[in-house]
Amino acid sequence: MSGGQYLIELSGVSKRFGGLDALSGIDLQVKSGEICSIIGPNGAGKTTLFNMISCLLPPSAGSLRFQGEDITGMPPHAMPRRGMARTFQNLAVFKHETVMSNILTGMHAQLNTGIFGAALFWGATRRAEIAAREAAEEIVEFLEIETIRDLPVGTLSYGLQKRVELGRALAMRPRLLLLDEMVSGMNQEETEDIARFILDIREERGITVMMIEHDMGIVMDISDHVAVLNFGRKIADGTPAEVSAHPAVVAAYLGLPEGAVGGQP
Numbered sequence: 001m002s003g004g005q006y007l008i009e010l011s012g013v014s015k016r017f018g019g020l021d022a023l024s025g026i027d028l029q030v031k032s033g034e035i036c037s038i039i040g041p042n043g044a045g046k047t048t049l050f051n052m053i054s055c056l057l058p059p060s061a062g063s064l065r066f067q068g069e070d071i072t073g074m075p076p077h078a079m080p081r082r083g084m085a086r087t088f089q090n091l092a093v094f095k096h097e098t099v100m101s102n103i104l105t106g107m108h109a110q111l112n113t114g115i116f117g118a119a120l121f122w123g124a125t126r127r128a129e130i131a132a133r134e135a136a137e138e139i140v141e142f143l144e145i146e147t148i149r150d151l152p153v154g155t156l157s158y159g160l161q162k163r164v165e166l167g168r169a170l171a172m173r174p175r176l177l178l179l180d181e182m183v184s185g186m187n188q189e190e191t192e193d194i195a196r197f198i199l200d201i202r203e204e205r206g207i208t209v210m211m212i213e214h215d216m217g218i219v220m221d222i223s224d225h226v227a228v229l230n231f232g233r234k235i236a237d238g239t240p241a242e243v244s245a246h247p248a249v250v251a252a253y254l255g256l257p258e259g260a261v262g263g264q265p
């Protein structure tokens with residue numbers, strides 16, 4: 001099958017750390033416009049999978065394609081310009097800087113491309129600055145954080161700090177947004193806000209979203225596609241309804257051996 005229809009495509013991706021197979025022969029295809037969740041018990045290999053996709057680490061075997069291009073072994077700094085942005089499990093924000101300046105740092109990846117690059121090329125640095133600021137303002141409005149735009153991020157609640165990190169990733173104008181445990185540590189209301197933002201990010205901006213998530217509520221509510229990892233292997237891949245009914249998934253979450261729940265007759 002041609003890989004053209006997929007935004008991201010992993011073929012036989014494995015990662016070995018010393019004697020440990022953190023990932024083994026992962027095949028995964030994510031279509032443009034999907035919300036795809038990666039789930040699995042602790043240590044299943046989810047973060048390692050994100051590290052492969054964002055080229056933070058090279059795979060031990062297999063290959064990855066992004067927008068049809070082979071990105072296997074590319075340096076991580078090449079990915080934002082290719083249209084990939086990421087948030088991290090541990091908050092990655094500049095706590096002493098304001099909300100606005102955190103979001104503006106996300107523009108750096110774009111500075112030599114698109115409208116900003118064109119403005120810089122013609123020597124119009126000031127115009128580039130204005131364009132960056134306008135784009136950041138638009139993101140601040142989209143994420144409903146106008147009233148806190150000039151506050152240092154460290155003074156905000158955890159949920160709002162995560163929202164700022166999301167804003168900085170959006171400022172990179174990605175085609176693919178990788179969200180690593182976005183709602184962990186958030187209360188119900190903050191989680192619902194994030195779910196709504198993720199849906200809007202896909203609907204209004206056409207951004208494909210991949211998320212690692214332990215919160216099954218948000219996974220089942222907003223994902224089109226769920227891939228389940230366990231001990232470095234993909235044990236299920238399908239719609240939320242398909243994977244949640246899959247015996248291997250039920251067994252993995254209950255800590256039982258594969259085939260222990262509702263095995264095929």
Ligand SMILES: Nc1ncnc2c1ncn2[C@@H]1O[C@H](COP(=O)(O)OP(=O)(O)OP(=O)(O)O)[C@@H](O)[C@H]1O
Pocket residue numbers: 017020022040041042043044045046047048049
């Ligand atoms: N840099 C590394 N060196 C050695 N082992 C590693 C490294 N990174 C991850 N591992 C191991 O690889 C396995 C998969 O880890 P990974 O962090 O990808 O799992 P995870 O599914 O993201 O877990 P969690 O849900 O707890 O975040 C684990 O056994 C982990 O200890």
